[in-house]
Amino acid sequence: MFFSLNEDLTATASRNKILEFKKWVLDIGDGTVPAIAKDGEIEETWIKIPDELLxxxxxxxxxxxxxxxxxxxxxxxxxxxxxxxxxxxxxxxxxxxxxxxxxxxxxxxxxxxxxxxxxxxxxxxxxxxxxxxxxxxxxxxxxxxxxxxxxxxxxxxxxxxxxxxxxxxxxxxxxxxxxxxxxxxxxxxxxxxxxxxxxxxxxxxxxxxxxxxxx
Structure with missing residues (x-):
């Protein structure tokens, strides 16, 4: 039985990407993701969504x-x-x-x-x-x-x-x-x-x- 190294690396990268997203979502729920304030606002209530998720x-x-x-x-x-x-x-x-x-x-x-x-x-x-x-x-x-x-x-x-x-x-x-x-x-x-x-x-x-x- 033969395995493709490229396929294995792709699967690993895909799993890591999912785990990163899962952690990011959990961090939002836990309130540990850094928040920012928009111009003119004092309270930091906004969270920046990573560009790769948009x-x-x-x-x-x-x-x-x-x-x-x-x-x-x-x-x-x-x-x-x-x-x-x-x-x-x-x-x-x-x-x-x-x-x-x-x-x-x-x-x-x-x-x-x-x-x-x-x-x-x-x-x-x-x-x-x-x-x-x-x-x-x-x-x-x-x-x-x-x-x-x-x-x-x-x-x-x-x-x-x-x-x-x-x-x-x-x-x-x-x-x-x-x-x-x-x-x-x-x-x-x-x-x-x-x-x-x-x-x-x-x-x-x-x-x-x-x-x-x-x-």
Whole structure:
């Protein structure tokens, strides 16, 4: 059996790069990364991101970050290893929606639309006729961290991520990543691609979710 020295050095450099990034992220969380103050500011609250971690802005920033994270997406979208080792994280649901809509156009097949059934918890308020005060159309526009938007568009073959613990025995936990294999009217079939249950097909039912922001 023969090994390429260049390949071995490349793999080592890649691991070292990942370890450096991991340490940098942990240092940010620990507050040990040196902070700076912008012109006119006294308190040092800004952290400089290393240039090698930045994607230079272009005319279409969504296209830029997608092509940088998912090169050759149209050719590789059926590759499970390719999909599970990549992810785009954003601080706002609005940006998540933009990225999802952009990438969905490159996945073949028809889109399925899933709508949430939004209502006010009857135990959360003693105000009479609250249904008349908070119309369903208004509730549908609200967005909360950790809660899917009122409308979700999916196609068979797209990667998704669970936001709740559904069935830990089957590996359906918060953060589990899956590939959609079938879109039903009331249920979604998907194949797990991360964790200890890789390859297992599971069913994702309708789930009742409540935001932590009660107000």
């Amino acid at each position: 994607i230079e802005p272009e005319q279409d920033p969504i296209e830029k970050i997608v092509t940088s994270t998912y090169p050759l997406f149209e050719e590789m979208q059926g590759n499970t290893e390719y999909l599970k080792e990549r992810a785009i994280l954003t601080p706002k649901n609005e940006t998540v929606n933009e990225i999802n809509q952009y990438m969905l156009q490159f996945v073949p097949g028809e889109k399925n639309h899933y709508l949430g059934s939004d209502s006010i918890c009857k135990a959360s308020s003693n105000i009479p006729d609250q249904d008349n005060l908070y119309l369903v159309e208004f509730l549908n526009t609200l967005e909360f961290p950790g809660i899917p938007n009122h409308k979700i568009e999916l196609k068979e073959g797209v990667p998704i991520m669970l936001l709740r613990n559904v069935n830990q025995k089957l590996g359906m936990c918060n953060g589990t990543r899956l590939i959609v294999t079938h879109l039903g009217t009331w249920i979604i079939e998907a194949k797990i691609i991360t964790g200890s249950n890789i390859g297992t097909k599971v069913l994702i039912p309708q789930i009742v979710l409540s935001p932590t922001e009660s107000k």
